[in-house]
Amino acid sequence: MSRYIVILAMLGALYAALVYAPTEATMGDLQRIFYFHVPAAWAGFLSFAVVFVASVQWLRTKAIRWDALAGSSAEVGIVFTSMALITGSLWAKPTWGTWWDWDPRLTSTLILWLVYVSYLMLRSTVDAPSKRASLAAVVGILGFVDVPIVFMSIRWWRTIHPAVLGSGGFEVEGSMLLALLVCLVAFTLLLIHLVRLRLTLELQRVEVLQLRETILEE
Amino acid sequence: MGNLTFMFAAYAVVWVVVLVYSFSIAARHRSLEREIEMLKAVLAERQRVDG
Numbered sequence: 001m002s003r004y005i006v007i008l009a010m011l012g013a014l015y016a017a018l019v020y021a022p023t024e025a026t027m028g029d030l031q032r033i034f035y036f037h038v039p040a041a042w043a044g045f046l047s048f049a050v051v052f053v054a055s056v057q058w059l060r061t062k063a064i065r066w067d068a069l070a071g072s073s074a075e076v077g078i079v080f081t082s083m084a085l086i087t088g089s090l091w092a093k094p095t096w097g098t099w100w101d102w103d104p105r106l107t108s109t110l111i112l113w114l115v116y117v118s119y120l121m122l123r124s125t126v127d128a129p130s131k132r133a134s135l136a137a138v139v140g141i142l143g144f145v146d147v148p149i150v151f152m153s154i155r156w157w158r159t160i161h162p163a164v165l166g167s168g169g170f171e172v173e174g175s176m177l178l179a180l181l182v183c184l185v186a187f188t189l190l191l192i193h194l195v196r197l198r199l200t201l202e203l204q205r206v207e208v209l210q211l212r213e214t215i216l217e218e
Numbered sequence: 219m220g221n222l223t224f225m226f227a228a229y230a231v232v233w234v235v236v237l238v239y240s241f242s243i244a245a246r247h248r249s250l251e252r253e254i255e256m257l258k259a260v261l262a263e264r265q266r267v268d269g
Binding site for chain 2: 010014017018028029031032033036037040079082083086087090091093094150190194197198200201204205207208211212213215218
Protein backbone atom coordinates (compact mmCIF):
# COMPACT_ATOMS: atom_id res chain seq x y z
CA MET A 1 0.00 0.00 0.00
CA SER A 2 1.41 3.32 -1.06
CA ARG A 3 2.18 5.91 1.59
CA TYR A 4 0.37 8.43 -0.64
CA ILE A 5 -2.92 6.54 -0.19
CA VAL A 6 -2.44 6.75 3.57
CA ILE A 7 -1.63 10.49 3.42
CA LEU A 8 -4.72 11.08 1.22
CA ALA A 9 -6.89 9.03 3.58
CA MET A 10 -5.63 11.00 6.60
CA LEU A 11 -6.24 14.31 4.83
CA GLY A 12 -9.73 13.04 3.94
CA ALA A 13 -10.26 12.18 7.62
CA LEU A 14 -9.16 15.68 8.60
CA TYR A 15 -11.64 17.19 6.12
CA ALA A 16 -14.44 14.89 7.32
CA ALA A 17 -13.78 15.72 10.98
CA LEU A 18 -13.16 19.47 10.76
CA VAL A 19 -15.26 20.56 7.76
CA TYR A 20 -17.83 17.92 6.75
CA ALA A 21 -19.10 16.87 10.20
CA PRO A 22 -21.68 19.27 11.69
CA THR A 23 -20.97 21.16 14.90
CA GLU A 24 -22.42 19.28 17.86
CA ALA A 25 -25.17 21.16 19.74
CA THR A 26 -23.91 20.78 23.34
CA MET A 27 -20.11 20.71 23.16
CA GLY A 28 -19.62 22.67 19.97
CA ASP A 29 -16.33 22.26 18.09
CA LEU A 30 -14.75 20.48 21.06
CA GLN A 31 -16.74 17.35 20.14
CA ARG A 32 -14.67 17.10 16.91
CA ILE A 33 -11.91 15.49 19.02
CA PHE A 34 -14.21 12.45 18.89
CA TYR A 35 -13.37 11.85 15.18
CA PHE A 36 -9.69 11.21 15.93
CA HIS A 37 -10.03 9.95 19.53
CA VAL A 38 -12.29 6.97 18.72
CA PRO A 39 -10.33 5.81 15.62
CA ALA A 40 -7.05 6.04 17.60
CA ALA A 41 -8.53 3.76 20.28
CA TRP A 42 -9.90 1.43 17.56
CA ALA A 43 -6.48 1.22 15.86
CA GLY A 44 -4.91 0.41 19.25
CA PHE A 45 -7.39 -2.44 19.83
CA LEU A 46 -6.79 -3.77 16.31
CA SER A 47 -3.01 -3.70 16.81
CA PHE A 48 -3.31 -5.68 20.04
CA ALA A 49 -5.60 -8.18 18.27
CA VAL A 50 -2.79 -8.67 15.72
CA VAL A 51 -0.33 -9.18 18.63
CA PHE A 52 -2.69 -11.85 20.00
CA VAL A 53 -3.03 -13.73 16.68
CA ALA A 54 0.69 -13.44 15.86
CA SER A 55 1.62 -14.66 19.37
CA VAL A 56 -0.61 -17.73 19.00
CA GLN A 57 0.93 -18.36 15.57
CA TRP A 58 4.46 -18.05 16.98
CA LEU A 59 3.71 -20.64 19.68
CA ARG A 60 2.21 -22.95 17.02
CA THR A 61 4.79 -22.59 14.26
CA LYS A 62 7.91 -21.03 15.83
CA ALA A 63 8.29 -19.03 12.60
CA ILE A 64 10.24 -15.85 13.43
CA ARG A 65 8.07 -13.63 11.20
CA TRP A 66 5.12 -14.15 13.59
CA ASP A 67 7.19 -12.96 16.53
CA ALA A 68 8.40 -10.01 14.44
CA LEU A 69 4.79 -9.15 13.56
CA ALA A 70 3.71 -9.38 17.22
CA GLY A 71 6.52 -7.09 18.41
CA SER A 72 5.90 -4.59 15.60
CA SER A 73 2.17 -4.49 16.15
CA ALA A 74 2.56 -4.02 19.92
CA GLU A 75 4.74 -0.95 19.40
CA VAL A 76 2.29 0.56 16.89
CA GLY A 77 -0.60 -0.29 19.24
CA ILE A 78 1.09 1.64 22.06
CA VAL A 79 1.47 4.66 19.74
CA PHE A 80 -2.28 4.61 18.93
CA THR A 81 -3.34 3.98 22.53
CA SER A 82 -1.13 6.88 23.64
CA MET A 83 -2.93 9.08 21.10
CA ALA A 84 -6.32 7.92 22.46
CA LEU A 85 -5.26 8.64 26.06
CA ILE A 86 -3.84 12.10 25.26
CA THR A 87 -6.72 13.22 23.03
CA GLY A 88 -9.15 11.85 25.62
CA SER A 89 -7.46 13.87 28.33
CA LEU A 90 -7.62 17.02 26.16
CA TRP A 91 -11.34 16.37 25.71
CA ALA A 92 -11.91 15.59 29.40
CA LYS A 93 -10.43 18.81 30.80
CA PRO A 94 -13.01 21.25 29.32
CA THR A 95 -15.88 18.70 29.49
CA TRP A 96 -15.42 17.06 32.92
CA GLY A 97 -13.22 19.77 34.43
CA THR A 98 -10.31 17.37 34.97
CA TRP A 99 -7.47 15.96 32.86
CA TRP A 100 -7.97 12.47 34.28
CA ASP A 101 -10.57 10.46 36.16
CA TRP A 102 -10.18 6.94 37.59
CA ASP A 103 -13.22 5.93 35.58
CA PRO A 104 -13.45 2.21 34.54
CA ARG A 105 -12.94 2.97 30.82
CA LEU A 106 -9.98 5.28 31.41
CA THR A 107 -8.38 3.05 34.03
CA SER A 108 -8.72 -0.14 31.96
CA THR A 109 -7.25 1.69 28.94
CA LEU A 110 -4.29 2.88 31.01
CA ILE A 111 -3.79 -0.70 32.23
CA LEU A 112 -3.88 -1.88 28.59
CA TRP A 113 -1.20 0.68 27.70
CA LEU A 114 0.94 -0.41 30.67
CA VAL A 115 0.56 -4.11 29.77
CA TYR A 116 1.95 -3.55 26.27
CA VAL A 117 4.69 -1.20 27.48
CA SER A 118 5.72 -4.06 29.82
CA TYR A 119 5.50 -6.41 26.84
CA LEU A 120 8.03 -4.27 24.91
CA MET A 121 10.25 -3.97 28.00
CA LEU A 122 10.22 -7.75 28.32
CA ARG A 123 11.23 -8.08 24.66
CA SER A 124 14.17 -5.74 25.21
CA THR A 125 15.47 -7.51 28.34
CA VAL A 126 15.61 -11.15 27.16
CA ASP A 127 18.52 -11.86 24.79
CA ALA A 128 17.82 -15.41 23.56
CA PRO A 129 15.52 -14.86 20.51
CA SER A 130 13.39 -18.02 20.92
CA LYS A 131 12.96 -17.63 24.69
CA ARG A 132 12.17 -13.94 24.25
CA ALA A 133 9.56 -14.69 21.57
CA SER A 134 7.85 -17.38 23.68
CA LEU A 135 7.75 -15.25 26.86
CA ALA A 136 6.48 -12.26 24.86
CA ALA A 137 3.85 -14.45 23.18
CA VAL A 138 2.45 -15.49 26.57
CA VAL A 139 2.23 -11.83 27.68
CA GLY A 140 0.79 -10.88 24.26
CA ILE A 141 -1.96 -13.49 24.62
CA LEU A 142 -2.76 -12.79 28.30
CA GLY A 143 -2.57 -9.01 27.79
CA PHE A 144 -5.26 -9.16 25.13
CA VAL A 145 -7.77 -10.14 27.85
CA ASP A 146 -7.88 -6.43 28.78
CA VAL A 147 -9.15 -5.38 25.31
CA PRO A 148 -12.71 -6.75 25.74
CA ILE A 149 -12.65 -5.45 29.35
CA VAL A 150 -11.88 -1.92 28.03
CA PHE A 151 -14.63 -2.27 25.43
CA MET A 152 -17.25 -3.61 27.84
CA SER A 153 -16.26 -1.40 30.82
CA ILE A 154 -18.93 1.19 29.99
CA ARG A 155 -21.60 -1.52 30.10
CA TRP A 156 -20.32 -3.44 33.13
CA TRP A 157 -19.64 -0.50 35.48
CA ARG A 158 -20.91 3.01 36.19
CA THR A 159 -18.89 5.35 34.03
CA ILE A 160 -18.86 8.94 32.89
CA HIS A 161 -17.34 7.94 29.54
CA PRO A 162 -19.89 8.10 26.67
CA ALA A 163 -20.60 5.01 24.52
CA VAL A 164 -20.02 5.09 20.77
CA LEU A 165 -21.50 1.64 20.16
CA GLY A 166 -24.81 0.90 21.86
CA SER A 167 -26.93 -2.25 21.74
CA GLY A 168 -28.57 -0.92 18.55
CA GLY A 169 -25.31 -0.02 16.78
CA PHE A 170 -23.56 3.34 16.53
CA GLU A 171 -24.84 6.06 18.88
CA VAL A 172 -24.14 8.76 16.27
CA GLU A 173 -26.12 9.21 13.06
CA GLY A 174 -26.10 10.82 9.63
CA SER A 175 -23.15 12.94 8.60
CA MET A 176 -21.50 12.50 12.02
CA LEU A 177 -21.52 8.73 11.50
CA LEU A 178 -20.16 9.08 7.95
CA ALA A 179 -17.33 11.34 9.19
CA LEU A 180 -16.53 8.82 11.91
CA LEU A 181 -16.46 5.95 9.38
CA VAL A 182 -14.10 7.92 7.10
CA CYS A 183 -11.78 8.49 10.07
CA LEU A 184 -11.98 4.81 11.10
CA VAL A 185 -10.96 3.71 7.59
CA ALA A 186 -8.12 6.28 7.48
CA PHE A 187 -6.75 5.19 10.86
CA THR A 188 -6.98 1.52 9.85
CA LEU A 189 -4.95 2.27 6.69
CA LEU A 190 -2.44 4.24 8.79
CA LEU A 191 -2.19 1.31 11.19
CA ILE A 192 -1.51 -1.17 8.35
CA HIS A 193 1.11 1.17 6.88
CA LEU A 194 2.91 1.68 10.21
CA VAL A 195 2.86 -2.04 11.07
CA ARG A 196 4.32 -2.87 7.66
CA LEU A 197 7.10 -0.29 8.08
CA ARG A 198 7.82 -1.50 11.61
CA LEU A 199 7.78 -5.15 10.49
CA THR A 200 10.40 -4.41 7.81
CA LEU A 201 12.54 -2.92 10.57
CA GLU A 202 12.08 -5.95 12.82
CA LEU A 203 13.02 -8.34 10.00
CA GLN A 204 16.13 -6.24 9.34
CA ARG A 205 17.03 -6.60 13.01
CA VAL A 206 16.68 -10.39 12.66
CA GLU A 207 18.95 -10.27 9.59
CA VAL A 208 21.57 -8.29 11.56
CA LEU A 209 21.53 -10.89 14.35
CA GLN A 210 21.88 -13.74 11.83
CA LEU A 211 24.79 -12.00 10.06
CA ARG A 212 26.53 -11.37 13.40
CA GLU A 213 26.12 -15.04 14.34
CA THR A 214 27.51 -16.16 10.97
CA ILE A 215 30.56 -13.89 11.40
CA LEU A 216 31.16 -15.16 14.95
CA GLU A 217 30.87 -18.80 13.85
CA GLU A 218 33.41 -18.45 11.03
CA MET B 219 -7.81 27.73 27.21
CA GLY B 220 -10.86 27.88 24.96
CA ASN B 221 -12.59 24.85 23.46
CA LEU B 222 -11.00 25.44 20.04
CA THR B 223 -7.54 25.43 21.62
CA PHE B 224 -8.22 21.99 23.16
CA MET B 225 -9.53 20.73 19.82
CA PHE B 226 -6.50 21.96 17.87
CA ALA B 227 -4.17 20.61 20.56
CA ALA B 228 -5.76 17.14 20.21
CA TYR B 229 -5.40 17.16 16.41
CA ALA B 230 -1.84 18.48 16.65
CA VAL B 231 -0.92 15.68 19.08
CA VAL B 232 -2.14 13.02 16.63
CA TRP B 233 -0.20 14.47 13.67
CA VAL B 234 2.97 15.13 15.69
CA VAL B 235 2.94 11.59 17.14
CA VAL B 236 2.45 10.04 13.67
CA LEU B 237 5.22 12.17 12.13
CA VAL B 238 7.72 11.62 14.97
CA TYR B 239 7.04 7.87 14.98
CA SER B 240 7.38 7.63 11.17
CA PHE B 241 10.69 9.53 11.26
CA SER B 242 11.89 7.32 14.11
CA ILE B 243 11.14 4.18 12.05
CA ALA B 244 12.90 5.70 9.01
CA ALA B 245 15.98 6.59 11.08
CA ARG B 246 16.19 3.10 12.62
CA HIS B 247 15.69 1.60 9.14
CA ARG B 248 18.64 3.60 7.70
CA SER B 249 20.85 2.67 10.66
CA LEU B 250 20.07 -1.06 10.29
CA GLU B 251 20.58 -0.89 6.52
CA ARG B 252 24.07 0.54 7.09
CA GLU B 253 24.82 -2.18 9.65
CA ILE B 254 23.62 -4.93 7.28
CA GLU B 255 25.84 -3.60 4.48
CA MET B 256 28.83 -3.41 6.83
CA LEU B 257 28.29 -6.96 8.13
CA LYS B 258 27.87 -8.31 4.58
CA ALA B 259 31.11 -6.59 3.59
CA VAL B 260 32.92 -8.15 6.58
CA LEU B 261 31.53 -11.57 5.65
CA ALA B 262 32.50 -11.19 1.98
CA GLU B 263 36.01 -10.07 2.95
CA ARG B 264 36.45 -13.09 5.25
CA GLN B 265 35.23 -15.48 2.56
CA ARG B 266 37.64 -13.85 0.04
CA VAL B 267 40.61 -14.21 2.46
CA ASP B 268 39.67 -17.82 3.29
CA GLY B 269 39.58 -18.51 -0.44
